[in-house]
């Protein structure tokens with residue numbers, strides 16, 4: 001080989017050595033990159049798995065927490081319901097006890113007292129009603145026809161407050177009422193209609209002026225009694241007379257003694273009193289009488305009704 005050829009060959013060899021080195025370097029770098037990439041991908045995958053696992057744990061915990069919360073809510077609701085049921089039971093029991101007190105049968109008392117007020121309504125009626133309310137007592141008012149509006153407006157007040165209302169004739173004039181059956185009828189219809197117009201009550205209770213045993217009637221009282229019977233009306237007399245009708249200056253002691261005469265002997269006591277307007281003995285004696293009888297504990301006050309067994313002088317011969 002000539003010198004010239006060697007030089008050419010040398011020139012040819014030199015670039016070829018560089019290329020190999022370059023290629024090798026490139027490959028090394030390439031492998032390194034591939035390796036690192038793979039490594040990175042593996043790590044990333046691992047992290048993702050871990051994150052997913054953690055997330056799953058978190059949602060599991062969250063689910064447990066909400067389950068506990070739900071259980072607590074249910075428990076609180078049940079507790080609330082239980083408290084409400086207990087309160088309802090307690091209330092029911094209280095009401096039952098109250099009902100038992102109210103529902104005690106009047107026949108269980110030794111004495112049943114019927115307070116009756118004749119000749120009203122008057123300017124005293126309001127005061128009598130207030131006294132009865134104060135002691136929670138129901139009574140019976142046998143009323144007359146009146147002209148004063150101040151008196152007439154007490155009629156609905158009597159029934160509104162739970163008392164019984166009965167007829168005691170319209171005029172209270174013996175000579176008119178007992179003159180004939182016809183005059184009795186005219187008077188009866190007037191008082192019956194007046195009570196109905198003012199109170200809406202069709203009263204079936206009657207008290208004869210002077211009582212059924214009065215000595216002033218021209219006719220046999222049985223005539224009037226039969227007429228009332230035809231109207232479905234019952235008459236009621238009394239078996240205790242307070243005396244407030246006969247004597248305007250009666251002492252309270254005498255009033256009480258009259259009301260309670262033979263009290264122990266009687267199981268049903270119908271007391272005659274008057275709502276006459278000017279009478280103060282009744283107003284003063286009434287609270288004393290009621291308080292004394294209520295203190296006994298064996299006495300109940302009742303209003304007269306259509307079901308009350310009547311005290312009747314004509315029948316009983318008193």
Ligand SMILES: [Zn+2]
Nearest residue numbers: 118119209210
């Ligand atoms: Zn009278």
